[in-house]
Amino acid sequence: PEAIHGRRKVQDPPVVHDLRVSLEEIFHGCTKRMKITRRRLNPDGRTVRTEDKILNIVIKKGWKEGTKITFPKEGDETPENIPADIAFILKDKGHPHFKRDSSNIIYTCKISLKEALCGCTVNIPTIDNRVIPLPCNDVIKPGTVKRLRGEGLPYPKSPSQRGDLIVEFQVRFPDRIPPQSREIIKQNLPVS
Amino acid sequence: PEAIHGRRKVQDPPVVHDLRVSLEEIFHGCTKRMKITRRRLNPDGRTVRTEDKILNIVIKKGWKEGTKITFPKEGDETPENIPADIAFILKDKGHPHFKRDSSNIIYTCKISLKEALCGCTVNIPTIDNRVIPLPCNDVIKPGTVKRLRGEGLPYPKSPSQRGDLIVEFQVRFPDRIPPQSREIIKQNLPVS
Structure with missing residues (x-):
């Protein structure tokens, strides 16, 4: 990693997903389990592996559409980067009534x-x-x-x-x- | 005018007015007479006088709201400028029915x-x-x-x-x- 040593790492731009939530879930509050697949750096600092991870997104009662929940640095790891933040933005699911x-x-x-x-x-x-x-x-x-x-x-x-x-x-x-x-x-x- | 000679004159930014027109006027077409007051350069090229001028704006039948009518270089004259364009933008007047x-x-x-x-x-x-x-x-x-x-x-x-x-x-x-x-x-x- 000599070539990298001393160079300023830059963070990847955030990865933003919509998170559809029903009115019932907003009413009661809930926890959404989202599986993400990310690349992680191996201990050698050069090679990467693919890893699944569950993010627990806690939706509090009454949260408004547009609320943003951020998981810092949960994006892909490479030898050169600072992993991106992963963000979820609340969107209302359509409701029959x-x-x-x-x-x-x-x-x-x-x-x-x-x-x-x-x-x-x-x-x-x-x-x-x-x-x-x-x-x-x-x-x-x-x-x-x-x-x-x-x-x-x-x-x-x-x-x-x-x-x-x-x-x-x-x-x-x-x-x-x-x-x-x-x-x-x-x-x-x-x-x- | 030596000081000015050879320098590139720049045109003043356009002067834009709303022109309210009734639906009846749009239906029949009409000519709107708008009086403008502008500064004009005297023959000496240094002093200015104030002058009134009537602009005849011909509104053709059926013209849409937002139509723009431009009178090039009818703005104020100074020794240094190219006079601004005067523009009118059609807006509908409210109608009782x-x-x-x-x-x-x-x-x-x-x-x-x-x-x-x-x-x-x-x-x-x-x-x-x-x-x-x-x-x-x-x-x-x-x-x-x-x-x-x-x-x-x-x-x-x-x-x-x-x-x-x-x-x-x-x-x-x-x-x-x-x-x-x-x-x-x-x-x-x-x-x-």
Whole structure:
């Protein structure tokens, strides 16, 4: 290693991976085990071997999308380099019911026009697999929003408190109304 | 001017103004007269005077927002400079009824839920001050769009042809419905 001795080693640029995490995992917190394969320098300082390693990535409750977790110098070793940092950036996995907005969870609730006008009770699923019945007695206009306080994600800096579950209503219209019903509805619907 | 003779003159950076134009002006085409005040070099090549000048800006039919019209070297003259170019960039003025989307004009038509469900004829204003009756016999769902072909803005490159007038519907819901009407509507509204 004479040729290298005294020369300033330079670190390889960081290796960045996306880390997809579900809303449930963000809600509960979790540990992701990621296997990496890296080249390591043998004791002779010249030859390298390939080694597998498990990185344990601890995801704390409520962490936001974009959070970066860095493992310093876990990249490939060569005789000449300082190994790169390995970084993971949190990305939300798509969810069948929910999307998130910071520490709030947004749920789109689709109801029929009949339910919107005549009242209904909708069953709202929560991130922890309960169902909350939400009575809607007033007219629900398209875009109406209701808030279930404290049913969102934990705040990352004080995880005992939680954001809200925000219910956004979409109103499904019928494709057509038969003429006789039309006339009756016309007489009974207030001017808006 | 000995000191200057032989030295390379540099042009001042362009002076850029926004030019607000109404949709009607874009529709018909127009000429905008803009007064500028500039310093001009006297024949002695050393002293300057202030001069007003009218720039005639010809706006052709259908020109898009962002179109740039340049008047070369109409900036201030000094013994040392090449005068700046004066440029105008087209911006749409707000319009009480319309906004534009490229060569299409968008009109938001607000109707009541009763009209949306039971049918109506809406009167659509055009950019050239006509009114087009638009019959709506089918149920109008929120976000429904209808197109009046050729009632938009002229295409800038072939102004004899025109884009469309796009009618976007917004449906106004009643704030409340009295219980007895509610019951009747419930019986007459199809499942959607």
